[in-house]
Amino acid sequence: MPASLRRAFRGSALLLGSLWALPLTAPMLAVGLVAVPFGARVASVGPMVVFTRFPFGPVGALAMGRVVLWFDCRPMTPSPRC
Numbered sequence: 803m804p805a806s807l808r809r810a811f812r813g814s815a816l817l818l819g820s821l822w823a824l825p826l827t828a829p830m831l832a833v834g835l836v837a838v839p840f841g842a843r844v845a846s847v848g849p850m851v852v853f854t855r856f857p858f859g860p861v862g863a864l865a866m867g868r869v870v871l872w873f874d875c876r877p878m879t880p881s882p883r884c
Contacts, residue, residue: 816849820868827867834869 820827834842834853845852849868856871864871 820849823867825867827869830864830866830869830871834871837871 831851834844834851834856837853837856837858838844840857842853842856845854847870850865850870851868852870852872854872854874856873859871859873861873863873
């Protein structure tokens with residue numbers, strides 16, 4: 803398979819995946835954006851939007867659609883303090 807065809811297939815698969823996840827992504831994105839004035843930070847990791855230092859809720863993470871709400875300082879490195 804030629805590289806241009808592979809690239810087109812990957813791009814269309816990413817677009818279809820994003821459209822599929824949109825019903826869960828939109829409300830989670832809204833929740834994350836509401837938390838930004840309260841100290842949440844926004845990062846992009848691949849196709850995901852990650853909100854670190856999410857101020858509402860317990861320790862851990864919540865992922866729905868293409869949005870992750872991470873309740874700690876840095877994703878994937880739990881620490882007791884920020």
